[in-house]
Amino acid sequence: xxxxxxxxxxxxxxxxxxxxxxxxxxxxxxxxxxxxxxxxxxxxxxxxxxxxxxxxxxxxxxxxxxxxxxxxxxxxxxxxxxxxxxxxxxxxxxxxxxxxxxxxxxxxx
Numbered sequence: 001x002x003x004x005x006x007x008x009x010x011x012x013x014x015x016x017x018x019x020x021x022x023x024x025x026x027x028x029x030x031x032x033x034x035x036x037x038x039x040x041x042x043x044x045x046x047x048x049x050x051x052x053x054x055x056x057x058x059x060x061x062x063x064x065x066x067x068x069x070x071x072x073x074x075x076x077x078x079x080x081x082x083x084x085x086x087x088x089x090x091x092x093x094x095x096x097x098x099x100x101x102x103x104x105x106x107x108x109x
Contacts (some may be wrong), residue, residue, distance in 0.1 A: 004034060005097075006067070007063045007064075007066040007067040007070060008067075008070055009067070009070040009071040009073070010074075010075040011071060011074040011075060011078065012074070012078045016071055019064065019068075021058050021059075021064070022058050022062075024057075024059065027069060028057060028064075028099075030052050031051075031057055032059070033050050034050060035047050035050060038050060048061075048062065
């Protein structure tokens with residue numbers, strides 16, 4: 001089967017590809033029924049192997065949930081470790097007397 005998406009997230013180095021999802025149509029209902037039969041019998045490995053052999057079949061399967069979880073984790077990690085945003089504007093009635101490296105790119109108004 002052609003892999004539809006990568007369950008691992010590349011964020012923030014790269015924006016992750018969009019995950020395509022659609023409901024099962026009547027032509028593919030037998031695939032979903034077979035998958036659900038495996039699950040109801042407790043044959044999880046067989047169900048996973050079966051669904052990964054299908055061409056262009058989309059659903060809420062383990063890869064989908066892993067991809068969502070990895071993307072959320074990477075976004076949270078990025079936001080928690082992101083440096084604070086610098087304030088480029090300073091409002092003051094007085095001009096600075098000295099310009100050092102810390103305030104060189106600040107806009108005085």
